[in-house]
Amino acid sequence: xxxxxxxxxxxxxxxxxxxLSRVLTVVVGKKEPIISLLVVLAIWQTLSFxxxxxxxxxxxxxxxxxxxxxxxxELIGDTVITISRIFLGLLLAFITGALVxxxxxxxxxxxxxxxxxxHFIMGIPALSWxxxxxxxxxxxxxxxxxxxxxGCLPNYALIxxxxxxxxxxxxxxxxxxxxxSRGQLFQKLILPGVLPSVLTSWKVNLGLxxxxxxxxxLVGATQGIGKKLLLAQELFRMSQAIAWTxxxxxxxxxxxxxxxxxxxxxxxWRPAKEGGMG
Amino acid sequence: xxxxxxxxxxxxxxxxxxxxxxxxxxxxxxxxxxxGEGEIVxxxxxxxxxxxxTFNLLLGLEAPTYGSIKVLGxxxxxxxxxxxxxxxxxxxxxxxxxxxxxxxxxxLGLEVLGYLExxxxxxxxxxxxxxxxxxxxxxxxxxxxxxxxxxxxxxxxFSMSPEILFADEAFGHLDQSTAKRLREVFLNLVAETxxxxxxxxxxxxxxIEVGSRLIVLGKPxxxxxxxxxxxxxxxxxxxxxxxxxxxIIEANEVVQV
Numbered sequence: 001x002x003x004x005x006x007x008x009x010x011x012x013x014x015x016x017x018x019x020l021s022r023v024l025t026v027v028v029g030k031k032e033p034i035i036s037l038l039v040v041l042a043i044w045q046t047l048s049f050x051x052x053x054x055x056x057x058x059x060x061x062x063x064x065x066x067x068x069x070x071x072x073x074e075l076i077g078d079t080v081i082t083i084s085r086i087f088l089g090l091l092l093a094f095i096t097g098a099l100v101x102x103x104x105x106x107x108x109x110x111x112x113x114x115x116x117x118x119h120f121i122m123g124i125p126a127l128s129w130x131x132x133x134x135x136x137x138x139x140x141x142x143x144x145x146x147x148x149x150x151g152c153l154p155n156y157a158l159i160x161x162x163x164x165x166x167x168x169x170x171x172x173x174x175x176x177x178x179x180x181s182r183g184q185l186f187q188k189l190i191l192p193g194v195l196p197s198v199l200t201s202w203k204v205n206l207g208l209x210x211x212x213x214x215x216x217x218l219v220g221a222t223q224g225i226g227k228k229l230l231l232a233q234e235l236f237r238m239s240q241a242i243a244w245t246x247x248x249x250x251x252x253x254x255x256x257x258x259x260x261x262x263x264x265x266x267x268x269w270r271p272a273k274e275g276g277m278g
Numbered sequence: 279x280x281x282x283x284x285x286x287x288x289x290x291x292x293x294x295x296x297x298x299x300x301x302x303x304x305x306x307x308x309x310x311x312x313x314g315e316g317e318i319v320x321x322x323x324x325x326x327x328x329x330x331x332t333f334n335l336l337l338g339l340e341a342p343t344y345g346s347i348k349v350l351g352x353x354x355x356x357x358x359x360x361x362x363x364x365x366x367x368x369x370x371x372x373x374x375x376x377x378x379x380x381x382x383x384x385x386l387g388l389e390v391l392g393y394l395e396x397x398x399x400x401x402x403x404x405x406x407x408x409x410x411x412x413x414x415x416x417x418x419x420x421x422x423x424x425x426x427x428x429x430x431x432x433x434x435x436f437s438m439s440p441e442i443l444f445a446d447e448a449f450g451h452l453d454q455s456t457a458k459r460l461r462e463v464f465l466n467l468v469a470e471t472x473x474x475x476x477x478x479x480x481x482x483x484x485x486i487e488v489g490s491r492l493i494v495l496g497k498p499x500x501x502x503x504x505x506x507x508x509x510x511x512x513x514x515x516x517x518x519x520x521x522x523x524x525x526i527i528e529a530n531e532v533v534q535v
Contacts, residue, residue, distance in 0.1 A: 174373040177337045178438070179362035180390045188389065192377045269377040271420040 057239035065243035075228070079247055082217065082225040085141075086209045089148025093205065096149070097156025098198070104157065105164030115161075118154045126151050126212045130219055140220045147216040152205040159204065163197025164190065196270075199263050203256060210252045284348070285442060285474045286313040286336060291345035293331050305331040306342075307498035313491075318468060318475045320485035320507075323495030324527055329478045332499065333446045336476070337365060350441060363391050366440030366473070368464070370447040372427040374419040380406060380430045381415040387438030405433035409463065425456040432464055436471065443468060443475040450481065461488060482523050486516050494523055496530045503533045 041059060048056040057065075069075045100118075104111040129150045133143040167189065175189055217226025225244050232240040293306040306328040313319050323329055334340050335347055338354030338361060347353060352360050366387075374383045384402035385393075393401070406415060409429040419427055428448065435443060445464065449457040465488055468475045479485050485492050486507055494503035503526050507519070526533055 170369070170371065170373050171375060173334070173337070173339050174367065174369060175386070175390075176339060177365050177367045178387050178390045179359055184390055188386065189375070192375070195377075267377075269379075269418045269420075 054236050054238055057242070061239045062242050065237075065239040066246055069240075069243045069247060078224055078228050079251075081223050082213060082248075083251060085144050085148070085217075085224065086206075086213050089145050089213070090152060090202075090205055090209050092145060093149045093152035093209075094156050094202075097153040097201070098160050100153070100157040101160030102164065104161045111161070114157075118157055121150070122154045122158070124150070126215055130215055133216070134219055140222075143219060144213065144216040144221065148209055148212060151212045152209055155205050155208065156201045159197050159201035160194060163194040163200075166197070167193035196263075196267055199259060199266070203259050206255050206259070207252060210248055214248070284312040285315050285317075285350060286311070286476065287346075287348040288312075288332075288335075289346045289348075291332075291335065291342045291347060293328070293335060293340075294343045304498050306335075307500055309345075309495075309499045309501065311493060311501055311504070313474060313476060315474055316472055318465070318477070318488065318490045319493060320477045320479060320489030320491070321493045321495060322479055322482055322485040322523065322527075323499075324497055325480060327495045327497040328499035329480075329495060330446065332495075333444065333478055337367065337444065363387060363438045364441045366435030366438065366443045368428070368431050368435050368443070368445040368448040370450055372419070372424075372431040374427055374430055374434075376419050379416050379418055380411060380422065380433075383419070383430050384433045384437050386434055387440075391438060402433065402437050405437045406430070408467070409433050425452055425460060428452065428460060429463070432460075432467070436467060439471070440473065443473050445475070445477045447479055448477070449484065450479065457484075482520050482527075483516075485523075486511070486519055492523070494526055496527070496532070500532065502526050502531065 044056060045059050048058040053061070069079070100114060104114055126147070129147045130143075132150075133146045137143045137146060171189055171193070172185075175185060180188065213224075214226040214229065217224040218230055221227050225248060229241055229244050232238075232244065288309055288311050291306055291309045292304070295303045295305055297303070309328070309332065321329060321332070331340075335342055336349060336354060338349075338358055341355040347355070349361070350364065354361055374380075375386070378386070381399065381402055384406055385398040388398040388401060403415065406412065406429075409432055411426065411429055411433065414422065414426065419430070422430065431448075448464070449461050452460060461484065477485070477488055479488075489507050492503075492505050492507050493501055496502040503523065505519075511519070
């Protein structure tokens with residue numbers, strides 16, 4: 001894989017991988033991350049003694065808010081709705097993005113026309129999509145789905161396109177000398193060859209979608225974490241704002257951990273140290 | 279050339295590549311050669327003499343610009359699907375799929391042919407065993423040495439019992455002793471299965487050692503010299519022939535036999 005796009009992608013995935021391994025060590029019990037966490041909590045707690053409660057609520061208040069968020073059925077509903085929106089948006093973006101990526105991977109013509117458009121779209125801020133969505137659609141769920149689609153589709157398409165381009169020509173020739181059918185070529189070479197990129201694209205987009213969905217929910221949604229955050233701000237409830245934010249962080253870390261496990265399982269053929277062909 | 283029917287026949291083949299900027303590059307000028315059934319032919323020539331292009335043309339991966347190519351009486355490019363499982367190919371690099379184990383790599387051709395899974399495994403195991411890879415069936419390519427990987431590639435080529443074997447610099451990147459051993463193993467298998475075999479190499483010594491016939495390619499591709507290399511030539515005879523071929527390649531002129 002040679003293009004500049006790949007380099008940024010690799011960098012992104014490595015960064016995320018580092019963050020993940022850090023979190024994993026927390027879970028497994030390495031001492032350094034726990035110490036860092038304790039220090040942050042101690043500073044926060046100290047500040048809460050001296051500063052107004054609505055700026056720095058005590059840790060016990062935050063824990064209570066968090067407990068309320070994860071135990072109250074109505075509030076669990078908000079979490080479920082937001083997560084559903086994330087997955088639905090991602091699924092939509094993945095299906096269309098993968099299709100675009102595959103088409104670009106196999107047709108120079110499509111690649112020449114579509115690639116610059118994708119790079120252009122990549123430059124559009126999420127907030128602009130929010131504005132466009134409000135103008136174009138009246139239905140709230142349509143707006144949210146559109147914002148996620150617009151934000152995540154280019155990533156899927158570009159990473160998967162790179163993945164297909166990254167399958168060495170030598171493998172095609174080797175397999176073509178055996179005369180496989182189109183289906184066999186896809187199943188035996190392209191699918192396994194592009195799989196590392198697919199996993200990377202999900203890692204990148206889960207992070208993106210989790211951040212974007214909140215902004216998307218601020219524009220008219222009556223339910224969801226974004227709406228609750230807005231409410232917490234209007235009521236000046238810092239502890240609730242933190243509790244909702246924590247939910248999102250936990251969700252992201254959990255899904256990333258699942259993806260990491262999946263990667264270990266599906267890509268166990270990769271040498272331990274090298275990045276492999278992803 | 280040979281008494282038996284030609285398995286491979288290239289007639290006045292020309293291959294020109296045109297770059298995006300319109301620059302033309304002649305990879306093969308005018309190449310004609312024939313290979314008979316059961317022959318083991320080594321094709322030798324300088325780097326850039328169109329050996330790899332010849333290889334791709336014979337495999338039907340690309341079409342000649344001019345001229346005709348017949349393999350087993352058919353056009354490998356035009357009658358593409360006819361050649362399903364007909365070619366066993368060992369490339370310069372092993373080209374093992376990294377996500378497949380040794381066994382799964384060896385079954386690849388049999389999967390394409392639609393064998394039952396149990397049969398695939400049985401046949402692939404037999405060939406891996408024959409190539410002294412018993413016990414490494416479940417190893418991934420990165421866990422194997424270069425020589426072992428090339429053995430898997432050889433097992434992959436033989437397991438679908440092809441009609442013709444092609445080897446493109448198949449032992450070129452291995453260390454000398456590994457290359458020598460692997461060459462012997464490969465040639466024994468070729469002899470045992472009585473397949474027609476085409477070897478492409480830049481190593482003159484290798485070409486003399488392996489082939490029952492040796493073709494020297496000039497630059498741009500055309501046959502400079504075509505000679506039978508009897509089995510069991512003496513060391514001195516081989517050295518003579520090696521010198522002679524070296525001179526021919528340097529002179530780059532056609533030698534009439």
